[in-house]
Every structure is written in structure tokens, then in C-alpha cells.
Amino acid sequence: MAILFHHPLCPRSRYIRLLLAEYGIEIELIEERPFERRQDFLIANPAGDLPVMIDSNDFVVPGAATIAEYLDETRGLGLDRRLLPEGPAERVETRRLTDWFNTKFYQEVSEPLVNEKVYKRYMRPGQGGGGPEMSVVRAVRSNIRYHLRYIGHLTATRKWLAGDNMTHADLAAAAHLSCVDFVGDVPWSENAEAKEWYMRMKSRPSFRSLLTDRLPGMTPDRVYADLDF
């Protein structure tokens, strides 16, 4: 069976977990704390980032974008329900938006928030552990509002983020938002279209394993696993 090194609250790992589940690929999950910079993990991925997939032939595929392209070429190609669609224009729009969430949203929202509210709980003081820096959390809470408006803007005129079909872009966006939702920082009441799209994503069978993730000493937000929030 293939293996995925991940962290339950790593948004890019969640993106790949959703993608694997949508393709029906079973995978063994191994939790990795990237801030520990474990030697064997750095050999698999010198960049030190999550996630890293080890395919069933022992082939190492590091990094969310590289894994997504690899899955498209080895599993998605030829499928009716290919999650990186066939046409050049659809592929550009899907990659543009997937990158938006895996890079821009990650830098402006999910990476600093998960770092402050989750990772720092499990770090030793020498690794940067401690309580959350509230100035960072406030900046994130301000940043997320325009991303939510952007999702609302896209889904007001399209069925899914990149067009008529669900793609990598929806999975990436929902994965990142789910981490923010875990700690209760998505202002859902501000955008009805974005909320309606996220309800659809959250109701998919691929999402179930994300909704049951628990971390020692942390309780997810009240509405986190609620399909009618």
C-alpha cells in the first residue's frame, strides 16, 4: 500500500488526502512533525515540507504540487472524472487556482495560523513553541476575508471554483479552509456563496476522514464536523 507522510492539520497534506480519496486510492497515513526535522524524513524530501507520498513501488514523490501532477499522470489520465481536466484552458485555470490556495492562501492564512495555534503547542521552547502570537492571528483573520470573498465571487458564476467540474482547485481550497475551520477562524456568515460551496465539499465522502481528525489536547471548533453549520 502507498504511504503518505502528513500532519493532520497540514493544509497541503489534507489537499492530497482529499485527492487520493476522490480517486479511491487507499493509503497508509504516517504522522510527521515537520518542525522536528527528522533525518529520515529529510532524506525522503530534502526541502523538509509535507506531504511526501511513497507509492506502492517505493517511489518517493515529495510536495503537494508534484504529488498532484504525478497522480494526474499515473491515475487520473484517461478517467472520465479526471480532477485536472483535459482542455488547456481548464488546466490553466485549475492550476492557477490550486496554486492560489497552496501558495497565496497558505502564506497569508493557513500556514501562519496552523503554526501559531497548532504546531507551537507541540514544539519545545527551543523549536519555537509557546502560546500563539496574537498579532499574527489578527492579521490572518483580516486576510481570510478577501479570500472568502474571492471564493464567493468565483462560485457566484461557476458551479465549482475552476468551472463546471470539481477539480484540484476545489480540493485545495477546501483543504486549506478546513484547517482554519478546525480552529474556528472562518467568518462563514460573511459570504453565503462561499459557505454553500464549502457545505457541498464537506458533504463529500472524501472529506470524512478529515472531519474525524483529532489532536491530543485540542478540541476542534463546535461547527467543524457539522455538515449543516
Added chain:
Amino acid sequence: MAILFHHPLCPRSRYIRLLLAEYGIEIELIEERPFERRQDFLIANPAGDLPVMIDSNDFVVPGAATIAEYLDETRGLGLDRRLLPEGPAERVETRRLTDWFNTKFYQEVSEPLVNEKVYKRYMRPGQGGGGPEMSVVRAVRSNIRYHLRYIGHLTATRKWLAGDNMTHADLAAAAHLSCVDFVGDVPWSENAEAKEWYMRMKSRPSFRSLLTDRLPGMTPDRVYADLDF
């Protein structure tokens, strides 16, 4: 003719310029200063990043990674000299290393350096203009050393960064390094393998237009355009 919105010292724009030149695709270059956040440019690419390609059919392709995949699928596919190679293992290694330079090297070296030493010259005070912050420049000069060792480590056992053939990874690495070289901050004497590999890259016809780039009020480092540095 296709158009590329770029900045002469934007490392990701240089990566795409090299890629286009290697495929022999002629393109009109239009200089964009991303820090000016020009409205028409933000319509073409809401993320506000360079580069953005407008293909000859007016189709907009934003972002280096998305442009590279688009060029592979619309121009590279089927070519003998495909710059994102065919095999799954080669594609993973090429994408891993391309992403290393476009993301990790960019964050740790080329983006802060170009910002401090180039962009800030052309920004107004309200945009963040002024002299370079030397603490940032010192951090970059420290960070680049391990990247140079990594290039040396790879090219000590491989002909090119990702294997037997030149790929996207070599073009990305050389593009980022060329920006650092422009301002004279590559410690070439520290790694003979990395230097030998860069000399090969710099001698390619695709590199010529980068070596003649000039900016108002800035003189490139003495060895910048020297093929025998």
C-alpha cells in the same frame, strides 16, 4: 506573437524567458513593475505575481509553474527535446527541483535580494522604496551557500540537475542564480561543480538576452555577462 509580462530582474520571469528561448518561441517582452499593482495587470493575474504570458490566441496564462506546464503540454509534448522529460520518475525529480528553486530558493535568496537591491530603487517611499536593508542582504548571503552546495552535490553525480538531460530544473536554477549574479552575490569560488554547471548554462544561446538586460541606474556585476568568470 505571444506576450510575456515580466521584470528584467524577476527570477521566475527569467525562468520562463529561458524556457521559451529553448523551445524557440518568439515573444514580445513587456516590463511590469509588480509593486505598482497596476489595475489591468491584476485583471490578467489577480494574484499579482510575475510572469504572465498572453499566448498568440489571447489566452492568458499566469504564474511561472502554470506557464511551464502549459508550454510542456502545448509545445513540449512529442518533441525529442522535451524539457519536462517523459518518464514518471524523471518528471517527479524535475518538478521537485524546479519547485525547489521557484519556491525555496526564491523565498530564501532571490526574492528578498531582488527586492532589497533592485525593486526598492524604483519604488516610491510609500511603496516601501529606499536603500537596501543590510540585515536581509546578509541573511541572503548566508542562505545562498547551502543552495550552491546542493547544486554542486547534484551535478557531482549527474550531468544536469535532475538527471541525464537538461530540464525545467536547470532553467529555473540558472534563472534564479542569474539574478543573484547580476548584483554580485554568488560566491562562485566556494563550489567548483556548481560553477562549472552554471558556465554551461550561461553559454547557451537561450541565455543571451538575459546577459544583455540592463536597468536604468544599475550596472551589473563585473563578471555577470562574462562567459569565463
